[in-house]
Amino acid sequence: MSVLLETSAGDITIDLLVKDAPKCCENFVKLCKIKYYNYSPIYNVQPNFSFQTGDPIGPESKDSDGGSSIWGLPDGATKRASKPEQMAFKPEFAKKRKHAERGTVSMATTVSKTNPDDRYASSQFVITLGDNIEQLDGKAAIFGEVAEGFDALEKINTAFVDSSGRPLQDIRILHTIVLDDPYDDPPGVIEPPSSPVPSAEQRATVRIAHDEVLEEQTDEEQMEKLRREREARAQALTLELIGDLPFADVTPPEQILFVCKLNPVTRDEDLELIFSRFGKILSCEVIRDKKTGDSLQYAFIEFATKEDCERAYFKMQGVLIDDHRIHVDFSQSVSKLSSEWRSSTNSKTARSKGGFGGFDSLEKRRQYRGAEGGKDRDDDYDYVFDKERRRAESDGRDGGAVQDRERGGDKRKQRSRSRSPKRRDRHERSDGDRRHRSRDRYRDDRDRARR
Numbered sequence: 001m002s003v004l005l006e007t008s009a010g011d012i013t014i015d016l017l018v019k020d021a022p023k024c025c026e027n028f029v030k031l032c033k034i035k036y037y038n039y040s041p042i043y044n045v046q047p048n049f050s051f052q053t054g055d056p057i058g059p060e061s062k063d064s065d066g067g068s069s070i071w072g073l074p075d076g077a078t079k080r081a082s083k084p085e086q087m088a089f090k091p092e093f094a095k096k097r098k099h100a101e102r103g104t105v106s107m108a109t110t111v112s113k114t115n116p117d118d119r120y121a122s123s124q125f126v127i128t129l130g131d132n133i134e135q136l137d138g139k140a141a142i143f144g145e146v147a148e149g150f151d152a153l154e155k156i157n158t159a160f161v162d163s164s165g166r167p168l169q170d171i172r173i174l175h176t177i178v179l180d181d182p183y184d185d186p187p188g189v190i191e192p193p194s195s196p197v198p199s200a201e202q203r204a205t206v207r208i209a210h211d212e213v214l215e216e217q218t219d220e221e222q223m224e225k226l227r228r229e230r231e232a233r234a235q236a237l238t239l240e241l242i243g244d245l246p247f248a249d250v251t252p253p254e255q256i257l258f259v260c261k262l263n264p265v266t267r268d269e270d271l272e273l274i275f276s277r278f279g280k281i282l283s284c285e286v287i288r289d290k291k292t293g294d295s296l297q298y299a300f301i302e303f304a305t306k307e308d309c310e311r312a313y314f315k316m317q318g319v320l321i322d323d324h325r326i327h328v329d330f331s332q333s334v335s336k337l338s339s340e341w342r343s344s345t346n347s348k349t350a351r352s353k354g355g356f357g358g359f360d361s362l363e364k365r366r367q368y369r370g371a372e373g374g375k376d377r378d379d380d381y382d383y384v385f386d387k388e389r390r391r392a393e394s395d396g397r398d399g400g401a402v403q404d405r406e407r408g409g410d411k412r413k414q415r416s417r418s419r420s421p422k423r424r425d426r427h428e429r430s431d432g433d434r435r436h437r438s439r440d441r442y443r444d445d446r447d448r449a450r451r
Contacts, residue, residue, distance in 0.1 A: 001015070001016045001025065001179070001181070001182060002014060002015050002016065002028070002147065002180060003016065003028065003029060003032050003043045003144075003176065003177070003178055003179060003370040004176070004179060005032075005037070005172050005175075005176055006173070006175040006176070006177070006178040007042070007152060007171060007172065007174060008171050008172050008174060008210035008211070009042075009152045009155040009156050009159075009171050009172070010149055010151055010152030010155060011148070011149050011152065012117040012127075012146055012148070012149035012152050012153070013146070013147045013148040013179075014105050014144045014145070014146055014147065015144055015145055015146075015147045015439070016028065016029070016143060016144045017094075017097070017142065017143055017144055017145070020092070020094040020096075020097055020142070020388055021091065021092045021094060021097075021107075021141060021142065021143035022092070023089065023090075023091060023092055024091045024092060024107050024121070024141055024143035025143050025144070025183075026070070026183045027070050027071075027089065027107075027121075028107075028125065028144070028430050029141060029178055029181050029183060030070040030183065030185065030186065031069075031070050031074075031123055032176035032177075032178050033176075033178050033185075033189075033191055034074070034076040034189060034191055034192060034196050035052065035076040035175075035176060035192055035196055036056060036068075036074055036076055036079065036123065036188070037038040037053075037056065037123075037173045037176050038056075038076070038173065038174065038175060038176065038195055038196060038198075038268070039056070039172055039173065039174065039198040039199075039202050040053055040054060040055065040056045040060045040172060040173045041053065041055075041165075041166070041170060041171070041172070041205060042156060042167065042171040042172065043055075043058060043059060043060075043164075043165060043166045043346075044059075044164070044165040044166075045129075045156060045157075045159060045161045045165045045166070045167060046129070046165060047129065047157050047161075048129055048157065049129055049130055049133060049159070050126050050127060050128045050129055050130075050132040050133060050136065050248075051125050051126070051127060051129060051156055051157075051165075052108060052120075052124060052125070053125065053127075053173060054067055054123045054124035054125045055067045055080040055107070055123070055124055055217075056123070056202065057079060057199075057201045057202055057205065058202075058205045060164070060166070060205065060401055061204065061205050062199060062230075063201040063204075064201075065080075065081070065087070065089075066087075066122060067123030067124050068080075068081035068087040068122055068123055069086065069087055069088060069089045069121070069122050069123060070186060070189065071083070071086040071089060071186060072084065072085075072086045072087035072122075073086075073186075073188045073189065074123075076190075076191075076196050076199075077192065077196035077199065078193045078199060079199060079201075079202075082188070087122055088120040088121065088122045089121060089122070089142075090118065090120055090121075091107050091109060091119070091120075091121040091141035092141060092143075093119075093138065093141050093142075093274070094142060097142040098134070098137050098142075099128050099134065099137055099142065100132055100138070101128075101131055101138045101145070101151065102128055102129060102130055102131050102146075103127065103128065103145055103146030103148070103153060103154070104127070104128045104133070104142060104144075104145055104146075105125060105126070105127050105142070105143060105144035105145055105146065106125065106126050106136065106140035106141050106142040106143060106144075107121040107124070107125050107126075107140060107141040107143060108121065108124040108125060108126050108140055109121045109139060109140060109141055114168075115141065119139070121141060125143075126140050127146065127153065127186065129153060129156070129157045137214050155171075156171060159171060166207075167272070168208060169207070169208040169209065169210065169212070170206055170207075170208060170209060170210045171210060172205060172210050174210075175195060181234070198425070205379070209286055216312060219327045220362050250370075251333065252330075252331055252333060253302070254306045254309065254330070255302060255303045255304070255305060255306045255308070255309045256299070256300055256301065256302045256303070256309065256330070256331040256333075257275075257301045257302075257303065257309050257312055257313060257328055257329075257330065257331060258299075258300060258328065258329045258330065258331040258332070258333070259271065259298060259299045259300075259301060259316075259326055259327070259328050260297065260298040260299075260327050260328075260329075261297065261298075261325065261326050261327045262286065262295065262297045262298060262299060262321070262322075262324060262326060262331070262340065263297070263321065263322035263323060263324040263325055264294065264295045264297060265295075265322055266286065266295065266299075266321060266322045266324075267286065268284050268285060268286050268299070269311075270322070271284050271286065271299055271301060271321075272284040272301075273374070274316075274321065275301050275312055275316070277305060277317065278303070278308050278309075278311045278312040279303050279305060279307070279308025279309075279311070280304040280305075280308065281301060281302065281303060281310075282302040282303065282304055283300075283301075283302045283305070284299065284300075284302070285299060286298075286299040287299060287300070300331055300333070309330070312328070313328055313329070313330065316328050318382055319409045331401065331410065
């Protein structure tokens with residue numbers, strides 16, 4: 001008696017040991033007959049040891065019930081048992097059968113909650129991937145052995161798996177075919193007319209589909225581009241940590257033009273004169289060597305508006321300047337922006353300029369949700385206090401008190417936040433008291449000397 005398992009890794013033919021484990025064989029055959037194992041994932045793969053399957057949804061899913069035996073009358077489509085009290089059964093353990101050869105098939109069992117000496121099984125089963133797996137003896141009930149399909153076992157054995165033993169790309173039982181069935185169907189078992197489609201719970205467990213083609217990145221140009229992007233992100237994050245950038249995702253200014261392939265004799269004034277016909281220029285700088293002062297043959301031109309910069313970009317590409325055809329592009333450098341940001345964030349006037357560090361184009365990352373302006377105090381966190389907000393609130397209270405006194409609406413005495421005049425009065429009285437005590441001490445000393 002045999003059963004054929006069609007898996008995404010290949011076909012596996014299992015010969016059943018009817019004489020040694022009749023109940024396990026009957027359970028397995030009938031579950032295959034009602035297509036209970038269709039689309040069941042293969043999990044708990046341990047190379048050169050074993051793999052496990054039989055839970056139709058998968059043990060990692062919250063919808064999984066662990067599987068049911070045929071006597072629980074599970075539905076082939078929904079995978080739910082009609083009789084939950086009969087989902088498990090007590091399997092046979094043949095003493096002469098050991099997990100000695102690769103391809104041994106056995107029912108996965110669990111210890112009974114009432115009697116530790118008893119073990120129960122349901123639908124999950126184990127297939128060994130190595131020889132002499134003695135750890136499974138007495139814990140898994142042997143009921144068959146693989147007759148054909150060892151190439152499929154090798155694919156499962158060498159599959160890439162995560163820390164829990166689940167293959168990164170799904171390996172599933174796609175179809176089951178019973179080649180010989182000597183058992184009568186238990187009462188209430190219904191064989192479906194065709195293979196059911198995967199349920200929603202089963203589709204939800206798909207990580208990488210078994211039939212998805214994974215294309216390897218062999219394009220050297222794409223790989224180099226990806227490597228440079230990762231390196232640039234890492235460098236930007238480093239600059240943010242050491243304070244050279246306001247934040248790693250800062251974007252370069254849109255009104256600065258990069259010009260290269262210049263003639264070494266080209267000066268700042270020459271470029272500014274040539275590019276000034278496109279609009280107002282805020283700065284024009286040819287980058288030079290710090291030691292020698294020689295031109296490095298590239299420059300940055302900052303326009304007043306983004307539109308002027310775009311016009312210069314489209315018109316000046318390949319233009320001949322001092323016998324050199326220049327190349328223009330939008331600047332990707334943020335060095336000037338970062339230097340201005342560092343100096344502005346430390347200045348006393350940066351607070352009144354707005355933006356982040358005095359720049360409206362920069363936005364500071366916020367630590368708390370809802371930190372934008374325009375919200376009431378009650379809408380924010382109670383333990384987060386802003387110095388500016390405290391100052392504004394105190395100014396608002398003081399201003400309101402002055403207005404009330406001017407209107408005369410409130411006749412009660414307003415409590416002042418400043419007590420400096422009273423402190424001065426107290427100090428004056430203290431000084432007077434000290435003078436009186438010093439005069440008395442002087443008189444006592446004089447009287448004592450006369451005596």
